[in-house]
Amino acid sequence: MKKVLIIISFIVALFGCTNKQTIPGFAIVIDEHSFENAKAEVEAYASSVEANGLKTFIVVDKWKQPDSIKNKLIELYNDENTPIEGAVFMGDIPVPMIRDAQHLTSAFKMDQERYPWQRSSVPSDRFYDDFDLDFEFFKRDSINNLFYYYALKEQSVQKLQPEIYSGRIKPFESDYKYEELKAYLKKVVRIKAESNTVDQLLYFGGHGYNSESMVARVDEKISLLDQFPWLKGQQNGLGYIDHSMDEHVKDRLMSELQRDDLDIAILHHHGADDTQYLSGMPQVDGVNQQIWGVKYYLRSKLRSAKSHGKDLEETKQYYKEKLGVPSNWFDGSFDKEVLNEDSIFNANLDIVIRDVKKVSPNTRFIILDACFNGSFQLDSSLSASYIFNDGNTVAVQANSVNALQDKWADELIGLLGLGMRIGNWSKHVAYLETHIIGDPTFQFTPSTKTIDWNIAITGHAGDDKFWLKQLDSEYADIQSLALRKLFENQYKGLSSLLFETFKTSTYATVRMECLKLLTAFNDNNFIECLTLACDDSNEFVQRQAIYLIGKSGDERLVNPLIKIAMRNNTAARLEFTIKQALSTFEKNTLLKYFPIIFEKNSHFTKPKEVKEAIAHSFEYNSSRWLETEEVVSDPEASDKSIKFNIRLLRNYNYHPGIEGFCSFIATTSNDDFRVMMLEALGWFNISHKKDIIIRTCRDIIDNDDYSERVKTEALRTLHRLETPWYR
Numbered sequence: 001m002k003k004v005l006i007i008i009s010f011i012v013a014l015f016g017c018t019n020k021q022t023i024p025g026f027a028i029v030i031d032e033h034s035f036e037n038a039k040a041e042v043e044a045y046a047s048s049v050e051a052n053g054l055k056t057f058i059v060v061d062k063w064k065q066p067d068s069i070k071n072k073l074i075e076l077y078n079d080e081n082t083p084i085e086g087a088v089f090m091g092d093i094p095v096p097m098i099r100d101a102q103h104l105t106s107a108f109k110m111d112q113e114r115y116p117w118q119r120s121s122v123p124s125d126r127f128y129d130d131f132d133l134d135f136e137f138f139k140r141d142s143i144n145n146l147f148y149y150y151a152l153k154e155q156s157v158q159k160l161q162p163e164i165y166s167g168r169i170k171p172f173e174s175d176y177k178y179e180e181l182k183a184y185l186k187k188v189v190r191i192k193a194e195s196n197t198v199d200q201l202l203y204f205g206g207h208g209y210n211s212e213s214m215v216a217r218v219d220e221k222i223s224l225l226d227q228f229p230w231l232k233g234q235q236n237g238l239g240y241i242d243h244s245m246d247e248h249v250k251d252r253l254m255s256e257l258q259r260d261d262l263d264i265a266i267l268h269h270h271g272a273d274d275t276q277y278l279s280g281m282p283q284v285d286g287v288n289q290q291i292w293g294v295k296y297y298l299r300s301k302l303r304s305a306k307s308h309g310k311d312l313e314e315t316k317q318y319y320k321e322k323l324g325v326p327s328n329w330f331d332g333s334f335d336k337e338v339l340n341e342d343s344i345f346n347a348n349l350d351i352v353i354r355d356v357k358k359v360s361p362n363t364r365f366i367i368l369d370a371c372f373n374g375s376f377q378l379d380s381s382l383s384a385s386y387i388f389n390d391g392n393t394v395a396v397q398a399n400s401v402n403a404l405q406d407k408w409a410d411e412l413i414g415l416l417g418l419g420m421r422i423g424n425w426s427k428h429v430a431y432l433e434t435h436i437i438g439d440p441t442f443q444f445t446p447s448t449k450t451i452d453w454n455i456a457i458t459g460h461a462g463d464d465k466f467w468l469k470q471l472d473s474e475y476a477d478i479q480s481l482a483l484r485k486l487f488e489n490q491y492k493g494l495s496s497l498l499f500e501t502f503k504t505s506t507y508a509t510v511r512m513e514c515l516k517l518l519t520a521f522n523d524n525n526f527i528e529c530l531t532l533a534c535d536d537s538n539e540f541v542q543r544q545a546i547y548l549i550g551k552s553g554d555e556r557l558v559n560p561l562i563k564i565a566m567r568n569n570t571a572a573r574l575e576f577t578i579k580q581a582l583s584t585f586e587k588n589t590l591l592k593y594f595p596i597i598f599e600k601n602s603h604f605t606k607p608k609e610v611k612e613a614i615a616h617s618f619e620y621n622s623s624r625w626l627e628t629e630e631v632v633s634d635p636e637a638s639d640k641s642i643k644f645n646i647r648l649l650r651n652y653n654y655h656p657g658i659e660g661f662c663s664f665i666a667t668t669s670n671d672d673f674r675v676m677m678l679e680a681l682g683w684f685n686i687s688h689k690k691d692i693i694i695r696t697c698r699d700i701i702d703n704d705d706y707s708e709r710v711k712t713e714a715l716r717t718l719h720r721l722e723t724p725w726y727r
Helices: 032-050 066-077 177-192 214-227 250-257 287-307 312-323 336-347 353-358 382-387 413-418 422-427 453-459 464-472 476-488 494-504 508-521 524-533 539-552 555-565 572-582 587-600 607-621 626-632 639-651 655-667 671-681 690-701 708-722
Strands: 004-009 025-031 055-061 084-090 095-099 135-140 147-152 165-169 201-205 238-242 264-268 270-272 275-277 350-352 365-369 395-399 434-438
Touching (some): 055 066, 165 177, 214 508, 214 539, 238 250, 287 312, 350 353, 353 382, 365 382, 382 434, 395 422, 413 422, 464 476, 524 555, 539 555, 690 708
Parallel strands (some): 084 165, 201 238, 201 264, 264 365, 365 395
Antiparallel strands (some): 135 147, 270 275
16 A cells, blocks of 8 residues: 555544444545645634534545555545545545446446547546445556546446445646635535525526426426425425526526525536536527528538538538528628627527636535536536635536436435435445535535434444334435335345335335336336336336336337337427337337237327327337347448447347347457457346346356457456346
């Protein structure tokens, strides 16, 4: 272990402990220069943490090596008297850049061979906080010396279950970064001393997110009110902003985020490391607005053509013929005044770092449910701009790489209203890319007198009787937390308990937790639960069920899938998910069941036309990935085509082709293709044909005709498929 300097400060935590009880600890990991420049503020922050009942350990890292930091955290976690429950990485702490672990993200699937290491690796502090993950060190980046590249070993645990929580407090790289750090820590100390219950919450829907489904947003409000039931009172405590409310919604949203009484904001939108994408082209009501929109579009195309060195007259002619527009609609494309107007219009569509720096966000905790907003490894990031600011924002949850639109962003969020620390909450909803930017020990004042859940999740961790009792809690997210703990404890009979709870719970969030955990069992209860979930009253439960049906491919699920595909009132995002699920089934299987189901549900005014249209849709969608099976079995197919089609399988688990895909591994002599196919088959983690892939992997591992490289990938895929999985 590399040498580290440990400075311990401790104020006795007054929450009724006896000498025989442990006192939870918290590690502040900071680089030398940051500690030297902000020592007084760091120690004041440590005292504020201790005032909440945690013993602090200030770890000053002199050697900038991730393994030494991780070893110290494990040592502190294993302390019998003061085991740490979390850590914060302050200043210039090494950034683990993770490879070969994309299945632990919600959406990241970048070709590691094709793209540079900085782009194709995932910046992730799961390296530090999930002690069961086993990594192999590759190298230190030659340009950014804080980047350390690690690969998840094939023998490692292939799931996330962090032992501790973590957060990042990393100022922008500048000449005054230590002043920013000191100002932030002073703010945290001040805010943590306040009494503040969660009584004001905002959620936002951005352009193009979740197919802009209003049903999804309506049902989200119902779920949030179940998670924060005290917000159901006469005084409005739960607000919603949609991007369509204004031509440019930026000012409305940023004004709300400056409210000093706003506690939590959940922002659903697309993103980049420096941008929150809020608005698209405005909806138009009249002909003049429609014409303006087309002219704006044409100007942008002409400017793009010029920037790429294309012939402007050819570009004009192309769009004139394609859209039937006159030449004068391109006018002004390069006029200074028009360029300026269009530039201002574009700038007002989104929030960028400089916008955040100009205002004072006061919302205490913000969730950026977007891609790349949490790219903490960079010199500056959108999420960090919210905390290094004059406002009162203390922490942000954000993603270091791209994130899935359909992930459960609100899972267990109600625990924050009951006083759970942000870090303890985030530990239960972690992906490889999700991070707390800011103080992870921040907690709201409980909205009601209840158990200290920060203590309960460790003090009662293995106590099944305690968690079974919590299933009668009046709070939806306490019930969900109890189910999660029973799952972690491998409680006997949990599959049946989850299914019964799903059938009887009036809370959509509890039903969603049941469905999520049943995925790991992948048994008959899971199949029956998916069937029921297709008719669930909540859009998100339905959407996740349809996604999981596509991941399963079990023929028993064809009936409910076809039924929901035939409905006239299906929500927008569900329509998208249904098409994806249909594509994973064989065409003949769908068409075998369809006529029978259609006759039993013939309520259409024009049944013949509707039947033909639906049958055509089934035939089209279920044929989308036939080409993949054909390409990999075609000896004349090009290498480029084979690689492209194999990679498609990671997103689209085409179950009818599994036998052919496994046969391809045996018949091809190209080890690159074998490794690629084995890696792709590792994403078939709840397929009803998963056992075929598992047998193939075992055969490869036991067969000396395969190279060590292929055997290694087979072992990795085997461990992935044998690990109980849920998204």
